[in-house]
Amino acid sequence: MTWKNRADVVIVGGGILGVATAYYLAKFGRKDVVVLEKGAVCSGSTGRCGAGIRAQWGTEMNCRLAVAALDIFEQLDDELGLPTGLNQGGYLLVAYSEHEFGNLKKGMELQNSLGIKSKTVSLAEAREICPALDASDAVGFTYHHRDGHADPFLTTFAFLEAAKKMGVTYLRKTEVTGVSVKENRVTGVDSTGGHIDADIVINCAGAYAQEIAKMAGVELPNWGERHEIMITEPVDPGVCPPMLMSFSGNYYIQQRPHGSIICGVSPEGHPQDFKLRATWQFITHMSTVLAKLLPVTRGIRVVRHWSGLYDMTPDGSPIIGETDVKNFYHSTGYSGHGFMLGPIAGKVLAQHLTGSKPDIDFSKLDYRRFARGELIIEPNIT
Numbered sequence: 001m002t003w004k005n006r007a008d009v010v011i012v013g014g015g016i017l018g019v020a021t022a023y024y025l026a027k028f029g030r031k032d033v034v035v036l037e038k039g040a041v042c043s044g045s046t047g048r049c050g051a052g053i054r055a056q057w058g059t060e061m062n063c064r065l066a067v068a069a070l071d072i073f074e075q076l077d078d079e080l081g082l083p084t085g086l087n088q089g090g091y092l093l094v095a096y097s098e099h100e101f102g103n104l105k106k107g108m109e110l111q112n113s114l115g116i117k118s119k120t121v122s123l124a125e126a127r128e129i130c131p132a133l134d135a136s137d138a139v140g141f142t143y144h145h146r147d148g149h150a151d152p153f154l155t156t157f158a159f160l161e162a163a164k165k166m167g168v169t170y171l172r173k174t175e176v177t178g179v180s181v182k183e184n185r186v187t188g189v190d191s192t193g194g195h196i197d198a199d200i201v202i203n204c205a206g207a208y209a210q211e212i213a214k215m216a217g218v219e220l221p222n223w224g225e226r227h228e229i230m231i232t233e234p235v236d237p238g239v240c241p242p243m244l245m246s247f248s249g250n251y252y253i254q255q256r257p258h259g260s261i262i263c264g265v266s267p268e269g270h271p272q273d274f275k276l277r278a279t280w281q282f283i284t285h286m287s288t289v290l291a292k293l294l295p296v297t298r299g300i301r302v303v304r305h306w307s308g309l310y311d312m313t314p315d316g317s318p319i320i321g322e323t324d325v326k327n328f329y330h331s332t333g334y335s336g337h338g339f340m341l342g343p344i345a346g347k348v349l350a351q352h353l354t355g356s357k358p359d360i361d362f363s364k365l366d367y368r369r370f371a372r373g374e375l376i377i378e379p380n381i382t
């Protein structure tokens with residue numbers, strides 16, 4: 001790929017956020033975009049995630065973003081001309097106490113008021129949705145049929161290929177080492193490949209966003225948090241058609257089309273460092289949960305186990321927008337839900353930067369909300 005010394009927009013980070021944002025910028029007419037990625041496509045959290053997509057959230061902002069993301073995902077294969085692996089088996093949320101069920105129902109009322117058709121289901125109905133489920137100790141369930149999961153590699157590659165066709169440049173193995181600022185306005189980036197002058201720089205570096213922000217003297221309140229996840233050998237497809245999830249039960253479980261089961265949520269204490277370690281404690285916890293919930297999986301083998309970083313904010317909601325440095329934008333802090341929000345977050349930021357009205361007003365996600373004390377606390381996170 002030929003080196004460019006200048007671009008309209010430089011995006012730091014080539015995960016789902018960076019690539020989707022580049023795609024929409026090009027689609028809306030701003031095609032002189034360079035994405036710089038220090039590793040390879042999907043080498044960050046995107047390639048390590050559970051890839052669940054759900055509209056069952058507890059804040060209006062996340063509900064609006066997530067249902068708009070579902071609208072995008074449902075037509076994305078056609079739009080991008082490549083498959084994303086979307087599977088809409090729904091999300092079945094499991095509560096283990098009256099208090100937790102009350103919270104799920106509160107969330108459901110909010111979701112319903114915004115047009116999201118989530119509902120409570122009985123144990124018998126839950127078993128119709130997930131025939132192998134053994135959850136007799138559960139107190140209640142909510143379900144939304146449009147939720148599900150997609151393939152993070154296919155989705156990111158589909159966005160990337162479509163973006164490249166429109167002129168976007170994607171440079172891997174190119175680490176951003178500095179952000180240049182003149183008279184409080186961003187002017188470009190330094191990288192291991194050289195300097196690029198740019199009118200706009202967008203920080204999409206996931207759990208490393210705070211590092212990139214600091215390069216321009218901006219303090220973000222984000223931190224990276226390690227989460228583990230594993231995949232089993234294949235079992236009969238149809239064992240777990242929905243995404244199964246419980247906040248107090250510490251699990252999300254999804255079945256891939258070929259039968260393998262991916263599941264995660266570390267039992268306690270998420271280390272706040274950048275070491276991508278994996279522990280026996282997690283395998284023991286997760287295997288026990290899996291065997292109890294889906295007894296047909298007892299005795300199957302775990303084939304791989306890895307960890308990735310959640311990019312956390314103090315309220316569990318993302319940061320989207322410009323900082324005190326002019327034309328230095330951030331799209332970060334997606335915690336455990338940046339894969340599903342990637343497409344809509346990319347779209348609304350690109351709409352803003354190309355002068356059209358964003359589908360969703362994201363101004364409340366401004367990073368100054370922390371200083372103002374206007375947090376958007378999301379209760380439905382793992």
Ligand SMILES: Cc1cc2nc3c(=O)[nH]c(=O)nc-3n(C[C@H](O)[C@H](O)[C@H](O)COP(=O)(O)OP(=O)(O)OC[C@H]3O[C@@H](n4cnc5c(N)ncnc54)[C@H](O)[C@@H]3O)c2cc1C
Binds near residue numbers: 036037043205341
């Ligand atoms: C175990 C696990 C399970 C998850 N499950 C789900 C789920 O079910 N659903 C969901 O929606 N989300 C889930 N997530 C969250 C999701 O993975 C993230 O929110 C999302 O991938 C964030 O995308 P991103 O593009 O911001 O970050 P990333 O994919 O991490 O991309 C950022 C990129 O920036 C690059 N970078 C960093 N520093 C530099 C630099 N200096 N120069 C150049 N490049 C740089 C990194 O190499 C990286 O590739 C999960 C995450 C984990 C870890």
